[in-house]
Amino acid sequence: MFDFLLWEGYNGGMITQEKLTILTESAKYDVSCSSSGSRRKNEGGTGNGYAAGCCHSFTPDGRCISLLKILLSNDCIYDCKYCPSRVSKDVPRATATPEEICELTMDFYKRNYIEGLFLSSAVHKNPNYTMERLLLVVKKLRLEYGFHGYIHLKGIPRADESLTREAAKYADRMSYNIELPSEQSLKLLAPQKSKESLLLPMKQLTLERAAFVEEKRKGLIKKGYFLPAGQTTQMIVGASPEADGRILRLTQSLYRKMQLKRVYYSSYIPVVQDSLLPTAAAAQLREHRLYQADWLLRFYGFGVEELVGEGENLDMEVDPKCAWALKNMHLFPVEINRAPLEALLRVPGIGARNAHKILAARAYTKLKFEDLIKMKIALKRAKHFITCDGKFYGAKNELAVRGLLTAAEVGENATQLSLFDDFVRFSDRKNALVALDGQL
């Protein structure tokens, strides 16, 4: 019961500003921030899940704060070249006590600063020790502090299987970050990690979660949870030479075979210098294009083979859907009054929300071009690929279309991440689009 007193450094109470800074500064490059997917109930304590996810604040870099993202320790025994916490680097080190993390979480949560905790850690002493401590914090929060809010727990590669399994009973989501999209790059830049050390626990959790869901369905298990919000992972883009096609093939197999909820991409920022690493930051546009392609894989019915060849990169000039459409002009234009949802979703510039708006509205009347304008559907790109009641309003030939699309893209670059903007819910009370929330 009081075994936490045995952990070194226990002092209880509020974490100091210095410690908080060290432990959050090093955690911020993990880009995952989602708090969606869990419907955990409040069972008398504090907190509950919010299935659609909830952003609590936004920082000047335009990113959302949903979870308290913090490391338990940045005191690492590993030496991943890209990491500011690696052992060979002379940086201030800190390790929080379980108490400090719990109190911080509870006090931030009740003030509504956060939706929950994203707890991660450097490999402190050894993998099992670290995983045990992470598990201790999570159990403490759930069992002693009565916390039912969201917990995302980072898994520690090479920790014992039983610890991973136990953690999954208390966390809403877990993630093992692949970081580098090929085995060679892992060997070079994260020598203590290996493909297996990352993929095996992911696989273990996928199988155990499926078994849990099945038993719950059959009524064999009545209570409890097993990663209700599933697993995610992250890849650094631009620290190693893999092409987008390679990265997205890995992504697709993670979605299909491992049932991951999300793959995050983080464009490389040189926070540490190393002769093996590029000196320049990766272009954010590349990261943006990967996210766009990722959305096409998850919500728009595309397969990676349609978007980009294995050794190729995505087109930087136009978004991946436009690029695909330009290569498949023979499939266009589609008539918006007749095209099935799948076809509408493939029209450049028409997002899921607008596709559903069109479906809803055309049930009443034959839609004309002016109707789409009234419905505030952006037509700058779409008009080259649709007819409205038989009429075409776009440019005549492919070359002209490409030119116009590129121009449209330049105009929009200031508001990048337009796909995320779509997370604003379409308020139609009977629509099912909540599932397309940017957080999912």
Next chain:
Amino acid sequence: MTYFFDGSISGFLTAFLAAYHDEAALVTSRRQQLILGEAPVYIKTDETRAARAKARLLCFDDGCMKDLNLLLRCGDDNSEQIAFSYFKKLAKSGKPVHNMLSDDAVFAAVEKIRRVGLELHRFHGFIRFMETASGALYAPFAPDHDICDLLLPHFRARLPRYPFVLHDITRKKAAVYDGKNAFVAPLEQAEIVLSGNENAWQALFSRYYAAVNIPSRERLKQMRGYLPVRYRRFMTETHGEKK
């Protein structure tokens, strides 16, 4: 003719019946909308007639009262007139119209409903509680729309152990949960004594906020889109930044 009602749902429905055949009707509960020199029709809320109108409208669309509830909470000047046109459309069609998005009246109403819903969703995240000396939580805020009571169920479900007050500064009212019951009450100004640790926790969160930002990636325009400046007034981490 201008039809002036009290802002309530029943008031709206009474006005709706009165104005239904008037092609030039303007329906409002806002004084500033009254046209100078023109005497409005003052609508006296009639619960019986309102109930009848409600029952009839519900036959056409069983979800329409939810729409009305949100539309009347919308703080935009013309929202009641938009609600009027929308309900007229519904009554004329005799079946649900909320998907008829190419119709101006319907699209305008759906947009207003979306805006109220979006603000509600945003404040699930943007509300900032302060801990008072008694342990109760207090959150002042200034929403565009009249949503403070709609926030109650959310916070009550997640913080059942903490009494709390959601104080709509603009409308001078508060949604209160006293640890047992939830209710709405008028509230001009609140006298608050903060708990001993409150300032330290606020400072810690501000430090956290600064630490997770990546300065080399500043994207203020995007930030503004997600977190409009007007909402920052009561947020700890932005130090009450104002427009």
